[in-house]
Amino acid sequence: MPASLPDNPDWWRSAVLYQVYVRSFADSDGDGIGDLRGLLGRLDHLAWLGVDALWLSPVMPSPNADWGYDVADYFAVLDEYGTLDDLDEVIASAGRVGIRVLLDLVPNHTSDRHAWFVEARSSVEADRRHWYVWADPGSDGSAPNNWVGSFGGPAWTLDPASGQYFLHNFLPEQPDLNWWHDGVRGAFDDILRFWWDRGVAGFRIDVCNMMIKDAELRDNPPATEDDPFIMQMFGQRPVYNGNRPEAHDILRRWRTIADGYTPPRVLLGETNVDTLENLATYYGSGADELHMGFNFPFIEAPFDAAALSEIVARTEALLPPGAWPVWTGSNHDVSRLATRWCEGDPRKVRLALLMLLTLRGTPVLYQGDEIGLTDRAFDKDELLDPVGVRFWPHYPGRDPERTPMPWDDGPNAGFTAAGVTPWLPMADAPMNVADQRADPDSVLHLVRDAIALRRRSPDLLGGEYTPDPVDDGLWVWRRGGTLVALNLSAQPREIGVGGTPPKTVALSSHRVSEGPVVEGTVDLDAWEGVVVTSRA
Ligand code: GLC
DSSP states (O other): OOTTSOOOTTGGGSOOEEEEOGGGTOOSSSSSSOOHHHHHHTHHHHHHHTOOEEEEOOOSOOOOTTTTSSOSOTTSOOGGGOOHHHHHHHHHHHHHTTOEEEEEEOOSBOOTTSHHHHHHHHOTTOTTGGGBOEEOOOTTSOOSSOOBOTTSSBSEEEETTTTEEEEOSSOTTSOBBOTTSHHHHHHHHHHHHHHHHTTOOEEEETTTTSSSOOTTOOOOOBOOTTSOHHHHHHTBOOSSSSOOTTHHHHHHHHHHHHHTSSSOOEEEEOOOOSOHHHHHHTTTTTTSSOSEEOOHHHHHSOSOHHHHHHHHHHHHHHSOTTOOOEEESOBTTBOOHHHHTTTTOHHHHHHHHHHHHHSSSEEEEETTGGGTOOOOOOOGGGOOOHHHHHHTTTOOOSGGGOOOOOOSSSGGGGSSOTTOOOSSOOOOOSOOHHHHHTOTTSHHHHHHHHHHHHHHOHHHHHOOEEEOOOBTTEEEEEETTEEEEEEOSSSOEEEEOOSSSOEEEEEETTSSSOEEOSTTEEEEOTTOEEEEEEOO
């Protein structure tokens, strides 16, 4: 860990995290693809914004069948992104401005080009054959069981040379590792240590709820009409191809390794599970599995006070003692919050960002959230995400939220050099970082000011979450002596905040009502949120 960063073991609880989708962040060498030196050149933006840690989407070598989530070597950096030295420089330079770096670990599967799979596929006798999940066909030659992959279609592909099928919960180019095998567990212990010894602050763990599968490969049961849409679409409940109790053994093993470092390395899981009860299990006792698990029921909820507040209250109630929530509204797999929750309405965007930054827990912003970046609509022939290609036109895939970061109003919005075609088209949205930085009323300044307020407020960092009942779109909660009021409705509202001690609106999402509270009430515009503190 760079010496400039304090050893506080709980740093991540008071942190604001920021997801860098490296391929779309900043291109330094004019090939239209974001890279590590491009990120280095933009660290000043992140330091100015005030974020505490970055999660870099996969930077390891990959043939990019699934844009980095098909890893071909866990100990190196993809050429297009730079070198291991560049990554070391990112870690050191970020550390100098108080920012830590987490990487993305993809343990459920490798690329089919990974040397382990090449060896495994070469012969049924190969040493590493059983590092992957192989099974014989059914008596009629069909797949070994009924599992469907998360990207649609059977989760099994026949290997004609051996006559066996291999399992892939995602693309056929992403064979699943066999986590029952001690060799796989040992290999990943080495991978964790390799990166953590270099000063990486932790990992975001890809699909960590799916790593281990039913040892008997039993058929999944059929979906019922009470199941979520996605299960009904796939026709089955993913009971046996993921979400197995033994996944927790792996997380406990990793937590022990993480806790051996100073400061302990952080485990942030992609816990894409259907219920909050299930999410809570990935925190273990509260101190022996994940430090943080992404809350997908929250991400997938409508932008509605009753729906969101209910999820927050239930999350708070269900997490084990000491466990810490994570709040996020966008990532590289879901439509951006500015589009999905807010339909591009800047009032709602500001409100959503204020919500993320004032709830109890760690907010994770996705690059572009800080300027309210929206999705871009794609035509079929522009799609690069295999999931979009497969499901078009019912689902456009994930390209809409992966477009390059707009830095200024120059050619290619400053993402790459003039005349270069970026790997994905730029968003059509009119916003960029430079314009917003020059405008104190911008979304960018609101986010920066909210991060700064949070950092100097013990209430916002650590205060309990104490909500009032939601009243017709008005969601009010207290964090210690600090009050947060969000008006998720089109009707202006007046709220009473009391006059003793005297209060002040420390931050308003519309920036109009900041300042001393007069007569103990605050007027909220449609879709406005405020943070009210006692006057010092
Ligand atoms: C995770 C990643 C996603 C990827 C999938 C398979 O959900 O976030 O981008 O496609 O895992 O690795």
